[in-house]
Amino acid sequence: MPHEIRIETLRNASLFVMSAILLLFGGLGGRSLWGSEDRWAEISRNILKSGDWFHPAINGQVYFDKPLFSYWWIVASEWLTGTLDEFTIRLPSLMAGVIVLWATYSLARRLWDVQVAWLTLWLLLGSYGFLFWTHTAAAEMGNMAFIMLAVAWFFRYRDSTAFRHYLMFWLICGAGAQLKGLTAFIVPGLLLFPWLVRERRLLTHLNIGHALAAVTGIGLFLLPYLGAALLPLPAGYTLPYHDLNGLELVIRENVVRFFQPFDHRDPVYSYLYHVPRLLLPWVFVFMAALVVALRHYRSASWQNRWLLEAILLVFLFFTLSGSRRWYYILPIMPFCTLLMADYLLHGPFGSLRSVALAATKVLLALLGLGLVASPLLLHWRGMPVTAAMWGMGAGLLLVLPLTWIMRTRIAAFSGNSQAGGQITGLVTVTLLLMWAVFTVVMPYTDSFRHDKSFALSLRQQLGEQDRVAFYQRERSDVVFYLEQDYIIRRLETLSPRVLDNTTLLIVEQRYIAEIEDAYPGLLADEPLLRQAGYEWQGKRRKSNLSAWRLADAAAASRQSPPDSMDSR
Numbered sequence: 001m002p003h004e005i006r007i008e009t010l011r012n013a014s015l016f017v018m019s020a021i022l023l024l025f026g027g028l029g030g031r032s033l034w035g036s037e038d039r040w041a042e043i044s045r046n047i048l049k050s051g052d053w054f055h056p057a058i059n060g061q062v063y064f065d066k067p068l069f070s071y072w073w074i075v076a077s078e079w080l081t082g083t084l085d086e087f088t089i090r091l092p093s094l095m096a097g098v099i100v101l102w103a104t105y106s107l108a109r110r111l112w113d114v115q116v117a118w119l120t121l122w123l124l125l126g127s128y129g130f131l132f133w134t135h136t137a138a139a140e141m142g143n144m145a146f147i148m149l150a151v152a153w154f155f156r157y158r159d160s161t162a163f164r165h166y167l168m169f170w171l172i173c174g175a176g177a178q179l180k181g182l183t184a185f186i187v188p189g190l191l192l193f194p195w196l197v198r199e200r201r202l203l204t205h206l207n208i209g210h211a212l213a214a215v216t217g218i219g220l221f222l223l224p225y226l227g228a229a230l231l232p233l234p235a236g237y238t239l240p241y242h243d244l245n246g247l248e249l250v251i252r253e254n255v256v257r258f259f260q261p262f263d264h265r266d267p268v269y270s271y272l273y274h275v276p277r278l279l280l281p282w283v284f285v286f287m288a289a290l291v292v293a294l295r296h297y298r299s300a301s302w303q304n305r306w307l308l309e310a311i312l313l314v315f316l317f318f319t320l321s322g323s324r325r326w327y328y329i330l331p332i333m334p335f336c337t338l339l340m341a342d343y344l345l346h347g348p349f350g351s352l353r354s355v356a357l358a359a360t361k362v363l364l365a366l367l368g369l370g371l372v373a374s375p376l377l378l379h380w381r382g383m384p385v386t387a388a389m390w391g392m393g394a395g396l397l398l399v400l401p402l403t404w405i406m407r408t409r410i411a412a413f414s415g416n417s418q419a420g421g422q423i424t425g426l427v428t429v430t431l432l433l434m435w436a437v438f439t440v441v442m443p444y445t446d447s448f449r450h451d452k453s454f455a456l457s458l459r460q461q462l463g464e465q466d467r468v469a470f471y472q473r474e475r476s477d478v479v480f481y482l483e484q485d486y487i488i489r490r491l492e493t494l495s496p497r498v499l500d501n502t503t504l505l506i507v508e509q510r511y512i513a514e515i516e517d518a519y520p521g522l523l524a525d526e527p528l529l530r531q532a533g534y535e536w537q538g539k540r541r542k543s544n545l546s547a548w549r550l551a552d553a554a555a556a557s558r559q560s561p562p563d564s565m566d567s568r
Helices: 002-025 037-050 069-081 086-111 114-125 128-134 140-156 163-177 183-198 208-230 246-259 271-279 283-295 302-320 330-346 351-380 387-407 417-448 451-461 476-482 509-518 554-559
Strands: 468-471 489-491 504-508 545-549
Touching (some): 002 086, 002 114, 002 128, 002 417, 069 086, 086 128, 086 140, 086 330, 114 128, 128 140, 128 271, 128 417, 140 183, 140 330, 163 183, 183 208, 183 330, 208 246, 271 302, 271 330, 302 330, 351 387, 451 476, 504 509, 509 545
Parallel strands (some): 468 504
Antiparallel strands (some): 504 545
């Protein structure tokens, strides 16, 4: 029997690792930078260029809005890959996802059983929120990884009062806090608090050794800010406009934002739809599992009572925060998937479960039909369709009718062969569809975004003496792709003094007429380069870029308005 168990474990592990490789690596570097990814990309490039690890900067301006470890992780990844591209920039998020999977498996196997542990991993791997953030360069997955790692470490040594176990717990929290912020200290405490109170262990763990370990972990978190305070700024770097140092920004981004939000003001009920968004396509299963957990709370095992309390406490904490975004509550995901896995394997086999599984099947069927039809719809609308999109549609059209696998009697996860086979089928189809979304569809959507191609084309046309500047609005992703050794200035006026050493101007379409009216003759008759997709549905998009050689800088002296803020 032990030999058979080992073989089954090896088979499950091999199948999961192969599936994880396909889903996590698929399409990882297939898209250009988007959203806030340009921050991590440009800051990491500047660290490699300047050798200064303690003053994160975007195009010469110090940017302390996020802690330092998330940038250092990217720089370390560059040492592994030898290049700083989209794949390398997103690789730390993938690594963090692997840590989340490992820590979740460790916790689930310790507190529940190996079947719950495996099913939790499959559900998590197939969740939209998990895959989205493992494919995005940001601090979110790193934050979740270290929170999950801290909780798993605590439960592994929950009966120990040894200093070394406390120390590792707080070092994990301190490192996590340097990835995202103070939530890496707060959320593990919230997750563990219900168990500590119920098991009457709170006073047991209040001791001198624990206090010293906490001070050490907090010191690890503060150490990079000390380095930033002691080391001088690199030549050409400027302080941020708000003149706050790193530690002051930690307070603003974590404490002030919580009580007096200055942005990201989603409605107070936003997490009621953000959490289901993260858990897609398992949202109906989660709702059923939550209802059953609440209904059977008093008769549940201590593990399930703790799990429900931890989920609700973390949900309440993020809801009470005045600043809300869907990725803030990402650390709740592993615990939600744990709740679902235990429900699917050990919960009541009633009508609620049947309805939840049937609704999940409908959701997956709609997603599958949408993916199959998408190349045809795009072609019908006259949009270019890549071979990968056609191949995806044809492949899914052949594979998806085989959804009879949902009703097979493969008992991969449960002693109930029919139930286990149904869950196996749902997981199989989910992973297939998610692979198509992240490996084919999302890279395809990059064909409608042109900042990268614009910047790379411009870089090829720049001469050694050329000096580029932005007018009014800077694009950090363009700065990254241009890879210039100098700081590319952002100009708010075009007086001759400001234009000194500037030979080429990058301008958004919205500002062209303004420049031509205020500074006639400054721009050449035609731009050196226009961003692809300049014409879209017969209109010129206001945010599209063009690069102009400065034809007559002297004309600006006759027409320029008085200087205000010349440049940043």
